[in-house]
Amino acid sequence: MSDDPVVLKRRIALLVQENEILRARLATYEGAADDTTASSAPAKRPKVDTQATREAFDNQDALLDDEDNPYxxxxxxxxxxxxRFKAFTLIRLGEVYNDNGKxxxxxxISLKASEWETLKEISESAEKAFAENNKDFTASLGETRNGLxxxxxxxxxxxxxxxxxxxxKDRSDEWKPTKKGCMLTExxxxxxxxxxPALDAAIAELSEK
Known part of the structure; x- marks a missing residue:
């Protein structure tokens, strides 16, 4: 192996770039794999009351989790x-699993109320893009301290x-996905x-506390 500093620097840069690519692919894979692999591990699934779930959708009445948060x-x-976390009302989209009965x-990913409002505003555009199989569709929900x-x-x-x-943003100033996220089927x-409507009511109620 050459000890030339220039050659070594190039090799290090290539390794860093490859690592960024692998991280991006892993983040996307893990998000989607939740829907394709969860069924192979039923022991990890939470216990779901099918009747209660159906009634929740029919009546738009929220269920309560172990911490009395509506979901x-x-x-x-x-x-x-x-x-509710400190002064913020959060809307979390994500997985749950069963751990010894809990x-x-x-x-x-947990969205702030403003990001949730943006998500609703762009929902029709997103659905149109989905129907057209438009994988170039992208819409910003808001900025974070280290990204968006x-x-x-x-x-x-x-x-x-x-x-x-x-x-x-990676070292080449390109936007890359993180593991914080949720992929939803149609x-x-x-x-x-x-x-x-029921979520908005729950958000309004918690925001007043």
Whole structure:
């Protein structure tokens, strides 16, 4: 191996670039894999009351988690939850799993109220892009301290998803996806949109506390 500083510097730069690419691919894979692999590990799924879930959607009445936060199930292992953290009301989209009888949070993303409002505003445009299989669609939800959050249309294993995710800038000044995010199927997105009025009511109620 050459000890030439210039050659070594180039090799290090290539390794860093390859690492960034692998991180981006892993983040996208893990988000989509939740929908394709969860069924192979039923022991990790939370216990779901099918009747209660159906009634929640029919009546738009929120269920309550172990911390009394209102939520709506989007599938067996995904839900949208409204909670209060310090002075912020958060809308979390993500996984849940069963750990010795207790339901715990898995991967996901928590949106601020302003980001939730933006998501609703761009929902029709996103649905149009989804219907047209437009994987170039991207819309900003808001900025974070180290990056930004976006709604994009992504595919994984020939299946299309609504991808709500946080992004960061890599060394080459390009935006890359992080693990903070949630990918929703068309059915899960539809369920989310169906309960918007009830979610807004829960957000308003928690914001007053």
């Amino acid at each position: 709506f199930p989007l599938s067996n292992n995904k839900r949208v939850t409204v909670s 339901t715990k949070q898995g991967k996901g 959050r976006r709604l994009t249309i992504s595919d994984f294993r020939d299946k299309l998803y609504y991808n709500i995710r946080e992004f960061y 059915d899960q997105w539809s369920k989310l949109m169906d309960v918007v």
